[in-house]
Amino acid sequence: MSERPGERHIIKSAVRLLPLVFLTVFFFYPLLAIFRLSLAPQGHLDPAALSKLVSTTYYARTLWFTTWQAAASTLLTVVLALPGAYVFARYRFPGKNLLQALTTIPFVMPTIVVAAAFNALLGPRGRLNLTLMALLRLQHPPINLQHTIWIILLAHVFYNYTVVLRIVGGFWANLNPRLEEAARVLGADRWRVLWQVTLPLLAPALVAAALLVFIFCFTSFGVILILGGPRFATLEVEIYRQTMNLFNLPLAATLSLAQIALTLLMTSVYTRLQARTGRPLKLHPRQTTQRRPATWRERALVGGNVVFMAALLLTPLLALAERSLWTGSGYALTNYSELFVNRRGSVFFVPPAEAVRNSLIFAILTVGLALVLGIISAYLLADRESRLNRWLDPIFMLPLGTSAVTLGFGYIIALDRPPLNLRTSPLLIPLAHTLVAFPFVVRAVLPVLRGIHPHLRESASVLGASPARVWREVDLPIVGRALLVGAVFAFTISMGEFGATSLIARPQIPTMPVAIYRFLGQPGALNYGQALAMSTLLMLVCAVGFLGIERFRYGGAGEF
Amino acid sequence: MSLLEIHHLTKYYGEERFPDDISFTVDEGEIVCLLGPSGCGKTTLLRIIAGLEIADAGQVLFEGRDIRDVPVHRRNFGLMFQDYALFPHKNVFENVAFGLRTMHLTETEIGAGVSKILELVGLSGFEKRDVNLLSGGEQQRVALARSLAPRPRLLMLDEPLGSLDRTLRERLMNELRTILKGVGVTAIYVTHDQEEAFAIADRVVIMNHGRKVQEGTPQDVYQHPATEFVAQFLGLTNLLPGKVTSVSEDHVTVETKIGKLEVGGWKLEVGGWKLEVGGWRLGVGNWRSGVEATVLIRPEAANPAECPSAGDNIVAGTLMERSFRGGTYRLVIRHASGLHLSFTIPASGVDLPDVGAPVSLPLRSEAISLLTPDPRP
Numbered sequence: 001m002s003e004r005p006g007e008r009h010i011i012k013s014a015v016r017l018l019p020l021v022f023l024t025v026f027f028f029y030p031l032l033a034i035f036r037l038s039l040a041p042q043g044h045l046d047p048a049a050l051s052k053l054v055s056t057t058y059y060a061r062t063l064w065f066t067t068w069q070a071a072a073s074t075l076l077t078v079v080l081a082l083p084g085a086y087v088f089a090r091y092r093f094p095g096k097n098l099l100q101a102l103t104t105i106p107f108v109m110p111t112i113v114v115a116a117a118f119n120a121l122l123g124p125r126g127r128l129n130l131t132l133m134a135l136l137r138l139q140h141p142p143i144n145l146q147h148t149i150w151i152i153l154l155a156h157v158f159y160n161y162t163v164v165l166r167i168v169g170g171f172w173a174n175l176n177p178r179l180e181e182a183a184r185v186l187g188a189d190r191w192r193v194l195w196q197v198t199l200p201l202l203a204p205a206l207v208a209a210a211l212l213v214f215i216f217c218f219t220s221f222g223v224i225l226i227l228g229g230p231r232f233a234t235l236e237v238e239i240y241r242q243t244m245n246l247f248n249l250p251l252a253a254t255l256s257l258a259q260i261a262l263t264l265l266m267t268s269v270y271t272r273l274q275a276r277t278g279r280p281l282k283l284h285p286r287q288t289t290q291r292r293p294a295t296w297r298e299r300a301l302v303g304g305n306v307v308f309m310a311a312l313l314l315t316p317l318l319a320l321a322e323r324s325l326w327t328g329s330g331y332a333l334t335n336y337s338e339l340f341v342n343r344r345g346s347v348f349f350v351p352p353a354e355a356v357r358n359s360l361i362f363a364i365l366t367v368g369l370a371l372v373l374g375i376i377s378a379y380l381l382a383d384r385e386s387r388l389n390r391w392l393d394p395i396f397m398l399p400l401g402t403s404a405v406t407l408g409f410g411y412i413i414a415l416d417r418p419p420l421n422l423r424t425s426p427l428l429i430p431l432a433h434t435l436v437a438f439p440f441v442v443r444a445v446l447p448v449l450r451g452i453h454p455h456l457r458e459s460a461s462v463l464g465a466s467p468a469r470v471w472r473e474v475d476l477p478i479v480g481r482a483l484l485v486g487a488v489f490a491f492t493i494s495m496g497e498f499g500a501t502s503l504i505a506r507p508q509i510p511t512m513p514v515a516i517y518r519f520l521g522q523p524g525a526l527n528y529g530q531a532l533a534m535s536t537l538l539m540l541v542c543a544v545g546f547l548g549i550e551r552f553r554y555g556g557a558g559e560f
Numbered sequence: 561m562s563l564l565e566i567h568h569l570t571k572y573y574g575e576e577r578f579p580d581d582i583s584f585t586v587d588e589g590e591i592v593c594l595l596g597p598s599g600c601g602k603t604t605l606l607r608i609i610a611g612l613e614i615a616d617a618g619q620v621l622f623e624g625r626d627i628r629d630v631p632v633h634r635r636n637f638g639l640m641f642q643d644y645a646l647f648p649h650k651n652v653f654e655n656v657a658f659g660l661r662t663m664h665l666t667e668t669e670i671g672a673g674v675s676k677i678l679e680l681v682g683l684s685g686f687e688k689r690d691v692n693l694l695s696g697g698e699q700q701r702v703a704l705a706r707s708l709a710p711r712p713r714l715l716m717l718d719e720p721l722g723s724l725d726r727t728l729r730e731r732l733m734n735e736l737r738t739i740l741k742g743v744g745v746t747a748i749y750v751t752h753d754q755e756e757a758f759a760i761a762d763r764v765v766i767m768n769h770g771r772k773v774q775e776g777t778p779q780d781v782y783q784h785p786a787t788e789f790v791a792q793f794l795g796l797t798n799l800l801p802g803k804v805t806s807v808s809e810d811h812v813t814v815e816t817k818i819g820k821l822e823v824g825g826w827k828l829e830v831g832g833w834k835l836e837v838g839g840w841r842l843g844v845g846n847w848r849s850g851v852e853a854t855v856l857i858r859p860e861a862a863n864p865a866e867c868p869s870a871g872d873n874i875v876a877g878t879l880m881e882r883s884f885r886g887g888t889y890r891l892v893i894r895h896a897s898g899l900h901l902s903f904t905i906p907a908s909g910v911d912l913p914d915v916g917a918p919v920s921l922p923l924r925s926e927a928i929s930l931l932t933p934d935p936r937p
Contacts, residue, residue, distance in 0.1 A: 455645035458612050461632040462639040464662035464710060469633075473658070477649045 019377040019396070019438075026431050027399055030410025031260065037413055038253030052251060059238075063258070066234040069149065070217035073156035077213050078206070080157060080312075081164035087305045088165060089172035091298070092290045099306060101547055106313050107162045108489070108546045109539060110496025111222025112513040113320070116520070116535040118155055118227055121319035122146070125528070128319075147229035155223045158312060160213040167212070171205035177289050208273040215266050219259070219403040221499045222513075226520065235259045236403045236499070243409055243503065253413075256406040263402060268394040317539060324532035328525060335529035336537075352534060355515040359495050359538075362511060365430035366437055366494035367487050373434065374441025374486055381442065382449040400439040404499025407432055411504050428504050429511070433494040440493065441486035448482040449475075492542040512538050561624055563588045563746055564609070564714060569618035571604055579605045580770035581618070586714070591740055591747045593761030595754060597793065601770040602750040606716045609748065610639045622714070633662070638712030638745075642719040644703035646691040652678070652702055653687035659710030677705045680739060697728050704736070708743060715740070715747045721756060733759045754794050758782070766790055788854045788931050798857040798901045801933070804847050812847050812930060813872070814855055817897040820872045821855060822925045847930060854931040861927030862891070862903040864910050873928075875901060876920035879913055893919060 039045060052059075088100065106114065120126055122145050129141035136142070145151040175198075183197045199206070221236040233241065235255055242252035293299045325331045339352035377396050381389055399407070411432060415422045422428045452475065460470045498513040505514050512534060519531035562585035569582045578601030586592045594602040607613040609620055611632040619626055627635060638659075646655050653674055660670045678684050681701040686694075691702060700720060707715055720736070721729045737760045740747050751757050757764050758778040766774045766781065774786040785791040788799055802816035811824025847853065862875070880900065881892035884907065891903045891912070903921065913919050 453643065453645060455641045455643060456647060458610075458632075459639065459641065459645040459706075460647075460658065461612070462610055462635075462637060463659035463706070464633050464636065465658070466633050466662075469662065474647065 015376060016380060019373045019380070022373055022434075023395065023399075026411075026435055027402075027407075030407065030414040031402075033414030034253040034256050034260075034406070034410050038250055038257050041250040052254075059255070062233055062235060062238050065232065066218060066236075069152060069156075069232075069234070070214050070220070073153050073160070073217040074210050074214045076153055077157045077160045078164055078210050080308075081161045082168065083301070084161070084305045084309055085165050085169035085172055087302050088169040089175075090177070090290055091293050091302050093293060093302055093306075099309065103165060103309055103313055104162045105317065105543050105546055106158050107160070108492040108496070108542050109159075109317070110498060110513050110542070111159075111220075112226065112498050112516050112520075113496065113535045113539050113542075114155055114159060114316070115222055115226035116516065116532055117316035117320040117539075118151060118158075119146070120323035120532055121316045122151060122154075125323075125525075126319065127322060146227070147231055149228075149232070151227045152220075152223060152232065155227055156213075156217050156220065158316065159223070160216055161309075161313060163213050163216070164209045167209035168202060168205050172202060173289055175201055175289065204273055208270060211266060211270045211273065215263060215270070215400075218266070219263065221403065221405055226517075236405050239403070239409060240405045240499075240502070243405075243412075249413065252409060256403070256409060259403055259406060264394075264398065267397045267400065271394045271397050317543075320532060320539060321536050324529065324536040327529070335526075335533035338526060338530055339533060352512075352515055352530070355510050355512050355534075356537065358509050359512040362426075362430045362433060363491050363494035365427075366433040367490045369430060369434040370438040370441050370490040371483065371487055373438045374445060374490075375483070377438070377442045378445040378449050381446055396442055397439055399435045404432075404436060404497065404501075405503060407435060408500035408503030411500070424506070426506070426509055429501060430494070432500040432504060433497050434490075436497060436500070437490035437493040440489040441483075444486035444489060445479055445482045448479050452478055488545045492545055495538060495541055562586060563623060564748075565619075565621040565624075566605075566609070567619040567621065569605065569608060569615045569620070571601075571608065571613070572616050576770070578770040579608075579767070582767070582770075582772050583618075584765050584772065584775060586746060586748060588746055589744050591737070591749060591760060591762045593749045593751060593757040593764045594767060595751060595757040595761075595764050595793075596767035598752050600767045602752075602767055603718055605767075606639065606718055606748065606750055609714075610637055610716060611635055612639075636710070636713050638707035638710070638715040640703050640707045640715070640717045640720050642722045644699050646699060646702055646706070648692055650691070651687070652683065652689045652691055652694075655691055655702055656705045656709050658706060663710060673709055674705075677709045680708070680742070681705045696724050697732065700724060700732065704739070708739075708745065712745065715745045717747060717749045719751055720749075721753075722751070729756070736760060766793065768793075784929065785856065785931060788856075788933055791854075791856050791931060796856055796858065798859065798861075798903075799931075800855050800857075800899060802853055802855045804849055804851045804853055804930075806849060807847050811925060814853060814930065816855055817899055818875050818877075818895045818901075821857075821923070821928055822872050823855070823928045823930055824925050852933060854933045856929045856931055857901060857923060858927040858929075859890075859902055859904040861923045862905050862921040863924050864905050864912075864921055873923045873925055874920055875923060876918070877901075879915050879917055879919045882912060882915055891919075893921070 039047065084103075088096070109117070118126075122128055122143060124141045124144070124146060126141075126143075129143050132138065132142050133140075145154075179201065180193050180197055183193045188196065218234070219236050220234055221240065224232055224234050224237050225240070228237075235258065239252045239255045239259070242248045242255065293302045324335055325333070327334045377392075381393055381396065383389070411422075411428055415428065422431075456474050456478075457470050460474050461467075465473060495511075496513055497511075498517070501511050501514055502517065505511060510518070516531050516534045516538070519527045519534065564586040566582060566584050569579050570577050571579060578599075580601070582601075582605060584592070594605065596602055604613060608615045611627070611630065614628075620628065622635075647658065650658070656674045656677060657670050660673050665673070674687070675684065678686060681704055683698065683701050683705065686698070686702070691699065694702065704720070707717075721732055724732065733756055740760075749757070749760055751760075761778055764774075764776065764778055764781050765772055768789050774781055774790050776784075781790065782794060785794060785796065791799060800816050800818065802814040802821070804812055805815045805820070806813045811822050814821050814823055857875075875893060875895065877893040877895040879891060880894045881890070881902075883890045885904075887907055888904045889907050889910070889912065891905060893901050893903070895901065
């Protein structure tokens with residue numbers, strides 16, 4: 001409010017512009033290139049690609065499939081996760097914190113690892129089929145889910161279960177149980193309470209969670225590509241195929257355009273809802289809303305959900321680890337040691353250890369960039385006085401809803417020529433990863449930043465702390481843990497990012513997910529084993545990182 | 561010269577002004593209470609003095625100097641928020657030490673300062689505690705200790721007891737005054753609770769809609785509310801409109817709905833000084849025949865011991881409510897005009913009619929005062 005010296009003001013404004021400049025160059029500029037390529041490939045307006053999109057039913061069917069599989073996945077996820085959210089919100093039981101941490105692991109798993117994990121559990125050579133074949137003396141695997149819609153839906157539920165659990169469960173935990181009790185006393189039975197009190201109160205969180213899950217499934221890539229096989233294609237997969245296999249860039253660009261428009265619509269609805277979930281209700285501290293299960297019915301409910309979560313979320317990951325150690329005749333580390341051998345003497349062979357190194361370097365760069373941009377953006381958004389926020393918030397969320405493949409595709413066509421030629425620069429990968437990761441940093445930091453009561457800073461100031469000291473002693477320690485959460489999110493996202501990387505990574509410098517995809521694409525038990533070994537390594541890195549941050553969450557804050 | 565002088569402070573919120581042209585002073589070592597309903601601009605006033613907000617007009621002088629350009633952290637004031645604003649990531653010791661750490665003291669000096677102040681507020685041994693796990697009363701003490709620790713030249717307290725329950729509030733009220741007076745700190749205390757203000761303040765500034773309506777010692781203000789608003793705010797509800805019919809040397813007669821009332825008491829003049837006794841201070845000369853006035857009948861005005869006789873200063877009506885309050889009875893009487901009046905009378909040695917029965921009570925003229933009616937919007 002007070003006037004500041006001009007010079008500092010200019011520096012401040014420049015810093016504030018940084019996220020917008022970054023978004024402009026590495027997000028909007030590539031998107032614009034996509035626009036141009038799709039609508040005017042030869043420099044003049046040419047709606048050929050656009051009309052092709054409409055004239056053949058193939059793309060309409062792709063869009064239809066993308067939408068209904070996302071809707072079905074969302075519905076399934078919400079229905080399956082609601083009882084779990086209730087159990088987490090209202091009951092205390094031993095091992096709850098550990099279980100809560102474990103349930104989040106799938107969400108930070110790279111798609112490629114999830115695909116490999118489901119393969120390891122349910123695939124023709126998967127644990128379940130091998131066990132059943134041995135038990136029932138069968139010649140062929142009895143479960144054949146590979147390349148069916150069911151395995152896609154299952155993987156999506158696996159992936160997003162925790163989104164619903166966290167958002168809805170977190171909100172539910174802070175709802176005053178007295179409201180439900182009041183309704184019971186007024187004569188409503190359990191179902192009436194659920195329909196007329198609980199669900200309406202939960203609605204904002206429920207809709208926000210569902211929308212987020214829908215967005216994730218709508219832009220699903222790795223799961224569809226690997227588990228769905230050639231029969232299934234979402235818009236995202238179609239963009240990838242048109243680009244990589246058919247080199248039909250104008251059509252890919254048009255598809256990207258359609259997808260951006262749809263996700264933009266959904267993300268803006270999401271941010272509006274998100275802003276609203278914070279306000280209307282008086283929330284209660286969790287200690288007062290939770291209790292131990294008392295009756296056998298409650299114990300059965302809690303136990304049933306715990307078993308279900310373990311079966312759904314942990315068995316595929318355990319199967320992955322188990323399969324990676326399997327050599328066909330016993331357990332050994334063969335698959336892991338093979339990672340370091342170039343059997344075929346291929347010139348394009350990159351020692352997998354190097355893929356690990358590449359991934360780590362890119363991830364560290366991504367963390368640094370995403371933190372800087374994320375902090376600045378979060379401060380911009382936390383400023384209640386600013387009227388820009390309504391616009392900035394969905395804009396900063398945009399990269400989250402934009403498909404990674406589209407992004408990578410945009411980089412290929414926009415950043416490969418002057419004024420900005422980064423096509424040969426390995427920097428392109430961390431830049432793309434930063435775009436995907438920094439919204440997560442913003443989402444992790446923003447609620448904590450907004451939650452710092454202005455009185456805290458004012459108290460420090462009145463007590464004699466200079467502005468710099470106020471930041472160091474009040475903001476930093478409080479936001480610190482959220483920053484760490486954001487950092488680990490950025491790290492795991494970069495480690496596992498596959499969509500954009502698969503397009504822009506140069507053959508000589510692959511990342512871990514790219515290497516896994518290559519192994520999966522080659523025949524033979526050894527390649528399959530190596531893919532599983534690499535996936536297990538990636539899983540461990542992400543899981544360790546994530547379990548680490550679970551201890552640092554600030555009072556359960558954070559929007560994801 | 562007063563330590564703090566506030567001159568015509570005004571802040572605009574759109575068309576509204578909170579505070580609106582407020583002036584008052586605070587002397588060294590004095591506790592001044594800003595008393596008024598919530599939303600009357602008290603908190604904004606504090607924040608302007610602290611430097612957290614900037615006034616649109618007016619001046620804040622500290623030791624005679626305008627402090628407009630002194631940044632918040634250089635003012636060496638203290639401010640205690642209603643929600644305490646304890647740093648959730650620091651323990652009790654670090655919270656209290658915060659202000660001391662900005663003063664370039666050694667660790668030993670800081671440690672000594674903290675334990676001394678914690679002892680003062682009765683929290684010795686709490687140093688390592690997590691502030692989030694303290695009770696409301698304990699948090700309040702930590703907040704007080706934190707603002708007192710750097711020895712502020714002016715301490716501001718914004719509804720410091722506002723979020724405590726009633727019993728705790730009453731206990732801490734007296735303790736707070738003892739602590740503040742013991743330290744000898746100059747303080748501005750904001751509250752909407754008159755009981756709190758009376759218990760703590762040396763002087764009270766009553767505010768309404770951003771404006772100052774009255775200023776004085778607690779006794780003064782209670783005895784002589786300047787306006788209808790102040791009377792109502794202080795819990796004095798027997799207010800009725802009237803018209804002055806005659807003014808004499810020692811009393812004023814007012815015509816009201818419940819009959820003629822004599823307002824006054826007796827006064828002596830000793831060597832040119834007016835010695836005032838009873839509930840009426842305004843010089844008789846301030847009132848003229850035919851002037852509109854608001855009559856305030858204090859709850860203790862009823863005098864059932866005197867035999868009711870016909871004449872002035874009698875309220876007659878139906879007894880609507882009679883509740884025993886220990887040493888006293890509270891009566892509500894409904895006058896034929898529909899007006900309800902409430903009185904407090906001593907419980908001993910009085911025969912009261914039953915509820916619903918007619919009753920008439922004589923009123924002591926010195927417990928009746930005349931107020932300037934509030935301007936009607």
